[in-house]
Amino acid sequence: MFMDAISKLPTTNTSMFSSSIKTISSPFCSLSSLCSSSSSSSSFQPRQHILTLRKSISTTNKTRKRDLCIISNSKMEEFHSQSQSSPPSQGAESFFRSVLASMEKVYLSRNPTANAILELVHSTDNAHICYDHFAFRTFGVDGYGITSMAKFFLDFGYSPRDELRFPAKKLKALWFAPPTNAHASSGSGVDGPFPRIFISELLVDEMSPRAQEIIKKYTKVSSSGCKHAALASALGSLTWEKPLYSDFQELARESEYAAWTLVNGYALNHATISTHRLNTHLKNIKSLNHFIEENGFKLNTEGGVLKDGLLLQSSTVADSTTFQFADGITEHVPRSYIEFAERLVLPQYQSIPKLEIKEFHRREGFEVGNADKIFESTSKEQLTRKTG
Numbered sequence: 082m083f084m085d086a087i088s089k090l091p092t093t094n095t096s097m098f099s100s101s102i103k104t105i106s107s108p109f110c111s112l113s114s115l116c117s118s119s120s121s122s123s124s125f126q127p128r129q130h131i132l133t134l135r136k137s138i139s140t141t142n143k144t145r146k147r148d149l150c151i152i153s154n155s156k157m158e159e160f161h162s163q164s165q166s167s168p169p170s171q172g173a174e175s176f177f178r179s180v181l182a183s184m185e186k187v188y189l190s191r192n193p194t195a196n197a198i199l200e201l202v203h204s205t206d207n208a209h210i211c212y213d214h215f216a217f218r219t220f221g222v223d224g225y226g227i228t229s230m231a232k233f234f235l236d237f238g239y240s241p242r243d244e245l246r247f248p249a250k251k252l253k254a255l256w257f258a259p260p261t262n263a264h265a266s267s268g269s270g271v272d273g274p275f276p277r278i279f280i281s282e283l284l285v286d287e288m289s290p291r292a293q294e295i296i297k298k299y300t301k302v303s304s305s306g307c308k309h310a311a312l313a314s315a316l317g318s319l320t321w322e323k324p325l326y327s328d329f330q331e332l333a334r335e336s337e338y339a340a341w342t343l344v345n346g347y348a349l350n351h352a353t354i355s356t357h358r359l360n361t362h363l364k365n366i367k368s369l370n371h372f373i374e375e376n377g378f379k380l381n382t383e384g385g386v387l388k389d390g391l392l393l394q395s396s397t398v399a400d401s402t403t404f405q406f407a408d409g410i411t412e413h414v415p416r417s418y419i420e421f422a423e424r425l426v427l428p429q430y431q432s433i434p435k436l437e438i439k440e441f442h443r444r445e446g447f448e449v450g451n452a453d454k455i456f457e458s459t460s461k462e463q464l465t466r467k468t469g
Contacts, residue, residue, distance in 0.1 A: 187317035188349040195419040209269035213355040214277035221282035233311035254281035314347040326406040353420035366423040388451035391444035396420040
């Protein structure tokens with residue numbers, strides 16, 4: 082469990098980012114104390130870990146059908162073996178929320194765009210902001226892949242769902258659904274309904290021999306760091322040594338995803354606002370996009386600003402901050418971004434009155450094509466793109 086990690090984490094294997102970044106004051110930062118005493122109004126029950134492909138998946142999107150794969154039985158058994166067998170107590174739920182809050186606090190402190198947009202939407206909509214999902218990136222080697230981060234969420238009642246493949250990027254991803262009754266919470270941010278969890282991994286064995294050598298150099302020296310993925314995310318720490326700038330550059334030439342993961346580790350890659358849960362005209366994602374651009378923020382244009390389907394998505398371009406590498410070189414590196422998602426009502430529920438629509442009436446899961454373009458939010462092309 083997570084608390085065991087706190088006592089066992091080797092101090093020599095955990096590197097804090099060198100630059101001291103001031104935490105930005107925000108109504109959301111107030112939710113982010115590791116010792117949060119927030120309590121839940123509902124019991125916290127784990128779902129049975131059954132992977133199902135949603136019937137709502139479009140049968141007309143040929144690319145998506147090729148890339149969406151059901152997890153193998155052996156992988157499912159692995160997740161079953163890690164799952165929490167008994168319902169966590171109310172106290173355990175409070176602890177879980179405090180860990181999410183710490184992950185969020187690190188994320189907001191490094192990403193002023195995300196912080197500013199959350200404040201802007203909150204002040205305009207004057208409503209609770211719900212997170213659709215949190216996303217993490219990992220290296221699929223030496224135990225540092227999806228499973229390393231997933232274990233924490235499985236322990237608290239999450240269940241594995243669909244696997245998505247991105248052959249061109251040499252990536253795969255798996256998303257996890259929150260406990261069945263977690264949506265009962267009426268709070269905001271990390272004190273609201275539990276977010277879905279989207280974890281991706283780089284298929285390291287498909288990379289060039291040189292890229293594999295660089296990545297393994299850091300994962301191997303990290304020793305058992307992969308056992309403490311959630312702790313590293315909550316602390317904003319790497320589980321391996323600070324990398325050399327030359328290694329970062331070399332990886333970036335082959336895979337910007339790999340370079341991002343090398344300097345950010347298990348840090349929250351992005352949080353996503355659930356737009357359809359807002360109260361004003363901003364619940365329409367097109368209106369929200371226009372509002373965000375009007376306020377001077379840059380959106381990811383890969384494949385168009387709005388990524389469509391029954392799951393409508395858009396995202397900002399990642400922030401960048403200075404990072405001091407092991408060889409003393411200080412350079413800007415990409416950090417994280419904020420995403421927006423509007424889940425449309427499924428065709429079979431179109432006749433239900435709007436006020437009676439619930440979350441389960443809407444598109445569940447993720448769109449491979451959309452996710453592929455959202456990954457580009459941390460790309461050099463998007464970061465250096467001029468607006469206007």
